[in-house]
Amino acid sequence: MNVILEAKQLNKVYTTGTNTSQQVLRDVSLAIGEGEFVSVMGPSGSGKSTLLYSISGMDQITSGSIQFDGQDLAAMREEELAALRLTKMGFIFQQSNLLKNLNLLDNILLSAYVAKRESRKTINERAQALMDRLGIASLADHDITQASGGQLQRVAICRALINNPSILFGDEPTGALNSKATGEVMDILADINRSGTTILLVTHDAKVAAKTERVIFMTDGMIAGEHKLGKYDSDADLKTRERELAVWLSSKGF
Numbered sequence: 001m002n003v004i005l006e007a008k009q010l011n012k013v014y015t016t017g018t019n020t021s022q023q024v025l026r027d028v029s030l031a032i033g034e035g036e037f038v039s040v041m042g043p044s045g046s047g048k049s050t051l052l053y054s055i056s057g058m059d060q061i062t063s064g065s066i067q068f069d070g071q072d073l074a075a076m077r078e079e080e081l082a083a084l085r086l087t088k089m090g091f092i093f094q095q096s097n098l099l100k101n102l103n104l105l106d107n108i109l110l111s112a113y114v115a116k117r118e119s120r121k122t123i124n125e126r127a128q129a130l131m132d133r134l135g136i137a138s139l140a141d142h143d144i145t146q147a148s149g150g151q152l153q154r155v156a157i158c159r160a161l162i163n164n165p166s167i168l169f170g171d172e173p174t175g176a177l178n179s180k181a182t183g184e185v186m187d188i189l190a191d192i193n194r195s196g197t198t199i200l201l202v203t204h205d206a207k208v209a210a211k212t213e214r215v216i217f218m219t220d221g222m223i224a225g226e227h228k229l230g231k232y233d234s235d236a237d238l239k240t241r242e243r244e245l246a247v248w249l250s251s252k253g254f
């Protein structure tokens, strides 16, 4: 499997006052294969989000290297990084962060119009196809107050995919959803992954991680282990995966 994203010896130190600093990532190395679906778990404050924002070029690292798609992120200028994030990476967060003054379709279209790489016709057709696929086509002209949390998160996923990114990053993408909507969003992400998009997400929820292919466990800014579950598909026995993961997580003291 080709490696799409590789971090070596990442260190991240936050300086909060003149004499206060905190090392949040400690010599973290990891490689994500093209087409993989990986989750990061670990206790609160262990550095999961910092890892995600560092390896996606959103946050500056203190030392180490990050190769994405053959490019060294640490050596890139901010404008180059912004262009790379816009066109090759998609992001979903705990809150959908949609713009209030745009309807749902326009929220999805915005970043593609900003990227200006394709015709509006192509972009509009892709948005329509994504909304159809995620079951929200009938909501296109609604505004954000007229949709449920699960529907808004589907819109956020469409928005993240509108530029056909090669990798999708999620920071607790189901963190604000009830268990039914969480299951649906995870099934959508698993389906998107099966179509070829690499996905890396941070989660507290072992049921979410059980639908991913490989689980990385962090403690105290370091990777304390990883567990391979294999690809999840609709025939898979989810309960068995959840049990297997629970046993492994408890071996890590989680």
Ligand SMILES: Nc1ncnc2c1ncn2[C@@H]1O[C@H](COP(=O)(O)OP(=O)(O)OP(=O)(O)O)[C@@H](O)[C@H]1O
Residues within 6 Å of the ligand: 014, 015, 016, 022, 024, 042, 043, 044, 045, 046, 047, 048, 049, 050, 051
């Ligand atoms: N911008 C920042 N400035 C200073 N310290 C920060 C900053 N962001 C995070 N930290 C600190 O870094 C540590 C790791 O935070 P991070 O959010 O990466 O952990 P996490 O594992 O994602 O936590 P959680 O599960 O609670 O979201 C925490 O102690 C946090 O307080």
